[in-house]
Amino acid sequence: MKAGLITTAMCLAMFASVCAHGDDSTAALPLTCSVGPVEQTYGNTKWLVYSCEDGRSVVIVSAPGSPANPFVFRFMARSDGYVLQSKGTGERQYTAAAYGELKQLSVQEVAALVEMTRNGAGR
Known part of the structure; x- marks a missing residue:
């Protein structure tokens, strides 16, 4: 379990240095994406979905133990x-x-993912 959490944290950190915030901004600003996770399946593989502080963006991280790991x-x-x-x-x-x-x-489907993370649905 601890290794899975470390891997998830590493995947989330992969985008930390390249996050842009707001509408079409070219300035790199940190964007925290820590609401969630909710578990979803894409490509027959489990993924953890987190929403971001802007209320619109989402990060989808390969689940611990997944053959897609590490990926975001x-x-x-x-x-x-x-x-x-x-x-x-x-x-x-x-x-x-x-x-x-x-x-x-x-x-609309991406917006629904944001709502799922806020409501804890899909766990």
């Missing part, structure tokens, strides 16, 4: 919707399958 996706809110970013070295077949599902999510 981020839906970064922009004025025109979201940009999906990814980073990590998990097994490609699992991360690619998850990416295929995540890139299909609508603005």
Whole structure:
């Protein structure tokens, strides 16, 4: 369990240095994404979803023990919707399958993920 928490923290930290905050800002500002997690499945792999302090962005971290570990996706809110970013070295077949599902999510579905993290649904 402790190793899983450390891995999750490392995945969350992977984006810490490149987070942008607000609408289309090019200035790198820290964005805390610690609300949650809720467990979801993408690409037949378990992921932990956290929402961010802006109330719109989410970070999706490979679950401890997952073959996709370590890997993290981020839906970064922009004025025109979201940009999906990814980073990590998990097994490609699992991360690619998850990416295929995540890139299909609508603005409303990403907003629903934010609400799930706030309400604790999906645990």
